[in-house]
Amino acid sequence: MEHNAIRILLADDQVLFIESLKRVIETMDPAISVVGIAHDGEEAIRMARELEPDLVILDVRMPKIDGVHAVEHIRRLQGQSKIIMLTTFDDDEYVHEALAKGACGYLLKDIEPQKLVDAIRAAAAGTVLMSETIASKVIAQMLSKTSEKTQSTPRLMKSRPDWYHELSYREREVAMLLAKGLDNHEISNLMFLAEQTVKNHVSSLYKKLDVKDRSQLIEKLKPLRD
Structure with missing residues (x-):
């Protein structure tokens, strides 16, 4: 050994x-x-x-x-x-x-x-x-709960940010996991994606959310933690 x-x-x-x-x-x-x-x-x-x-x-x-x-x-x-x-x-x-x-x-x-x-x-x-099938189900449930919370939020309260609805499904998955504190390597393992693919999604989030670095991105993703 x-x-x-x-x-x-x-x-x-x-x-x-x-x-x-x-x-x-x-x-x-x-x-x-x-x-x-x-x-x-x-x-x-x-x-x-x-x-x-x-x-x-x-x-x-x-x-x-x-x-x-x-x-x-x-x-x-x-x-x-x-x-x-x-x-x-x-x-x-x-x-x-x-x-x-x-x-x-x-x-x-x-x-x-x-x-x-x-x-x-x-x-x-x-x-x-x-496993990929399990991860897909878990992430789908997370996104579903996010959607349910948004729909049940009173109009006077803040709902999901406008930018959230501009993201692709994959970008929402990555954004949700980033908001939960996972890094690129952990996300790639969880979603069974190449780490470079995750990095590409993160780069896309930078552009769509108009942020310049990781700390700004995480700050902007805070609404997804709930």
């Missing part, structure tokens, strides 16, 4: 899947070391406490304690391990609850092996990650 290896704990009740996943990860990137495998939520919590891995990868549905509640227990017992969900379930309830309880990522099992390895590295470094 390399000195600076990323130590991960895998948790899934499907034995064949989890053993295959271990082999794939360690074969594709020798700098990632699987230090433990758990087959239910209770075992995952115990092993996370004992092994203190850099990253825990959990399935959502597992015996004894499900993955979502395991996130809560692991975060409470030791807060240094990053946690991502790797599952077949893309239900909104699972996604929101897992992220609310402290998971930093939600990926689907149909992810390509190389993208999974890249995601492990990014998550270990602190990046928030979601």
Whole structure:
């Protein structure tokens, strides 16, 4: 094992899947070391406490304690391990609850092996990650809530700025995430876009919002935080 290896704990009740996943990860990137495998939520919590891995990868549905509640227990017992969900379930309830309880990522099992390895590295470094379909749903919901708030705002109160309605859908997505405090790299991972593409959208926002630097842009995007 390399000195600076990323130590991960895998948790899934499907034995064949989890053993295959271990082999794939360690074969594709020798700098990632699987230090433990758990087959239910209770075992995952115990092993996370004992092994203190850099990253825990959990399935959502597992015996004894499900993955979502395991996130809560692991975060409470030791807060240094990053946690991502790797599952077949893309239900909104699972996604929101897992992220609310402290998971930093939600990926689907149909992810390509190389993208999974890249995601492990990014998550270990602190990046928030979601599968493309999940990210699209979450961002769409954020934009929908923004629209609902605008429509329900009394006329005497300030609604969304005029410039917001001049943005393309993609620009609104990027603007919303910038307003939430994400940087270009985090946005590119979340939206599954090249970082240069995100930079292009940010440059377009500079022009449309008539700002000269990042601090001015963030200041102008403040109305999108609510």
